Amino acid sequence: MNSNILSFENVTFTYAPEDETVKPAVQDLSFSIQDGEWIALVGHNGSGKSTIAKLMNGLLFPQTGKVSAMGRMMEEESLWDIRSQMGMVFQNPDNQFVGATVQDDVAFALENNGVPHKEMVLRVKEALHQVKMEAYFDHEPHHLSGGQKQRVAIAGALALRPRLLILDEATSMLDPQGRMEVIETIRELRRATGLTVISITHDLEEAAMADRILVMNAGHKQLEGTPEAVFLSGNQLTTMGLDLPFAMRMTHLLREAGVELEAEHMTEDELVDDLWTYYSRK
Amino acid sequence: MMEKMIFGRFIPGNSIIHQMDPRAKISFVFVFIAIVFIANSAVTYGILLGFTLLVVFLSKIRLYFLINGLKPVFILLIFTFFLHIFFTREGDLLLDIGFIEIYEEGLRQGIFISVRFLVLVFITSILTLTTSPISITDGIEVLLGPFKRVKLPVHELALMMSISLRFIPTLMDETGKILKAQMARGSDIGSGPMKERIKAVVPLLIPLFVSAFKRAEDLATAMEVRGYRGGEGRTRYRQLDWRFVDSLSLLVLAGLAGMLWYFRV
Numbered sequence A: 001m002n003s004n005i006l007s008f009e010n011v012t013f014t015y016a017p018e019d020e021t022v023k024p025a026v027q028d029l030s031f032s033i034q035d036g037e038w039i040a041l042v043g044h045n046g047s048g049k050s051t052i053a054k055l056m057n058g059l060l061f062p063q064t065g066k067v068s069a070m071g072r073m074m075e076e077e078s079l080w081d082i083r084s085q086m087g088m089v090f091q092n093p094d095n096q097f098v099g100a101t102v103q104d105d106v107a108f109a110l111e112n113n114g115v116p117h118k119e120m121v122l123r124v125k126e127a128l129h130q131v132k133m134e135a136y137f138d139h140e141p142h143h144l145s146g147g148q149k150q151r152v153a154i155a156g157a158l159a160l161r162p163r164l165l166i167l168d169e170a171t172s173m174l175d176p177q178g179r180m181e182v183i184e185t186i187r188e189l190r191r192a193t194g195l196t197v198i199s200i201t202h203d204l205e206e207a208a209m210a211d212r213i214l215v216m217n218a219g220h221k222q223l224e225g226t227p228e229a230v231f232l233s234g235n236q237l238t239t240m241g242l243d244l245p246f247a248m249r250m251t252h253l254l255r256e257a258g259v260e261l262e263a264e265h266m267t268e269d270e271l272v273d274d275l276w277t278y279y280s281r282k
Numbered sequence B: 001m002m003e004k005m006i007f008g009r010f011i012p013g014n015s016i017i018h019q020m021d022p023r024a025k026i027s028f029v030f031v032f033i034a035i036v037f038i039a040n041s042a043v044t045y046g047i048l049l050g051f052t053l054l055v056v057f058l059s060k061i062r063l064y065f066l067i068n069g070l071k072p073v074f075i076l077l078i079f080t081f082f083l084h085i086f087f088t089r090e091g092d093l094l095l096d097i098g099f100i101e102i103y104e105e106g107l108r109q110g111i112f113i114s115v116r117f118l119v120l121v122f123i124t125s126i127l128t129l130t131t132s133p134i135s136i137t138d139g140i141e142v143l144l145g146p147f148k149r150v151k152l153p154v155h156e157l158a159l160m161m162s163i164s165l166r167f168i169p170t171l172m173d174e175t176g177k178i179l180k181a182q183m184a185r186g187s188d189i190g191s192g193p194m195k196e197r198i199k200a201v202v203p204l205l206i207p208l209f210v211s212a213f214k215r216a217e218d219l220a221t222a223m224e225v226r227g228y229r230g231g232e233g234r235t236r237y238r239q240l241d242w243r244f245v246d247s248l249s250l251l252v253l254a255g256l257a258g259m260l261w262y263f264r265v
């Protein structure tokens, strides 16, 4: 079975189609995402990442090319149906909190989709449990930290039991601890439910955890592949203004300084292990 | 000053009044406001005052807290009281010290009006103090339900209200931040002549507006993504629960109206 959950075929999108001087925000983009994958979408500011996210769930429609999701073409008729199977979380924790309290916010998408009350109560509990925010059931948003608000936003997306979760820089406004909380939540979720995740991020440490990375550059897809493969093309990334993960930069610098390391390392733990081996060999 | 004000504040609790259905409470307050005007004698105003104190007692909100929080209202109350005392010239002359003359009717009217005012303020404050803003919004939405027939956008109004309430603290925080940012740039809002101060508010308001619009746009996107398509076909997460006490409260109110009518002169 071809479990293709989302695909772009030669998609081009311009914010100002009538103005020739404005370059398209997304140009001739094709890719497809399989059920259960974790995809990281990276790229410099203005490279078109948010535009892609908006094309994914029909907030925008491409001028040319095709977007299909859940096995259906993205059109006016299929739009709401597709959206109900897709959750989306944005950057600013405050600007996506609709409800007066945590539980109201989680219920919002359920209300919109006409889920009966009894079912709603169960699903709200379930979703909050999944992000470990049950204890904050009745809290108001201004009494929550940024990371907690983002977890509530994820619960709000999960309540509809979507097949795909899109995170548009959902961790970029958080402090390191809040960021860790959110990333851990996503990992847990994937372990438990096999949810497909597309995360748009500037944080390459976060991207390193994905199954596959798509690198955008000025509206074009520049690179695509496993984190190892993408990070190996180090120079290309740095010229695009993206920073390699700390462990990789460290590996490169150590190599330059004459330390013979075994392999490329994406996490600090791996690097430390290798350094121990190197040290004991000496 | 702001902390002590209790207008529009909600004090969570679990008194019988807290647990009442917001629809019952809102209807109660409106009917009560009408009933108050039946009273026209010492006995009827006495009954009203007694009833109000009973409601305050049932709400478990301390009378001292209520009075303390309504201080600005009391200034108004005292002002109207004296206005009546000095300017009504009917009935027997009670007191005459030179230019001040107090008549019996003036004193009566002064006291009556004050009691009426007090009772109204107390009852409406009890409504907002014991009902969370979101419940009030829910109650209003359901009570206004029939007006959907005449194309009143009831659902939209209620949603607007609840979102505004939800964003008040966020925008307050933001105002604080902008204020500090402008102060760091040498703007001085706290002092100087009135004209200067008003001028200094502009650089405060503009960033606030810009950010509010940005928030509104983000929020609209977030709502659309979560499947918001207006009120049609929507279910409600918050269910209102009309219980026996709610019916009872309205019955009691009817009893009160009957009693006032009976003792009225």
Ligand SMILES: Nc1ncnc2c1ncn2[C@@H]1O[C@H](COP(=O)(O)OP(=O)(O)OP(=O)(O)O)[C@@H](O)[C@H]1O
Pocket (backbone or CB within 6 Å): A015, A016, A025, A043, A044, A045, A046, A047, A048, A049, A050, A051, A052
């Ligand atoms: N609403 C809009 N109207 C016109 N142009 C826009 C609009 N939104 C984005 N653009 C332009 O489209 C291009 C891609 O923007 P997009 O927001 O997709 O970038 P991004 O990769 O998400 O950037 P960032 O990392 O800053 O979030 C940019 O050149 C931007 O100026």
Ligand SMILES: [Mg+2]
Pocket (backbone or CB within 6 Å): A049, A050, A051, A168, A169
């Ligand atoms: Mg973006």
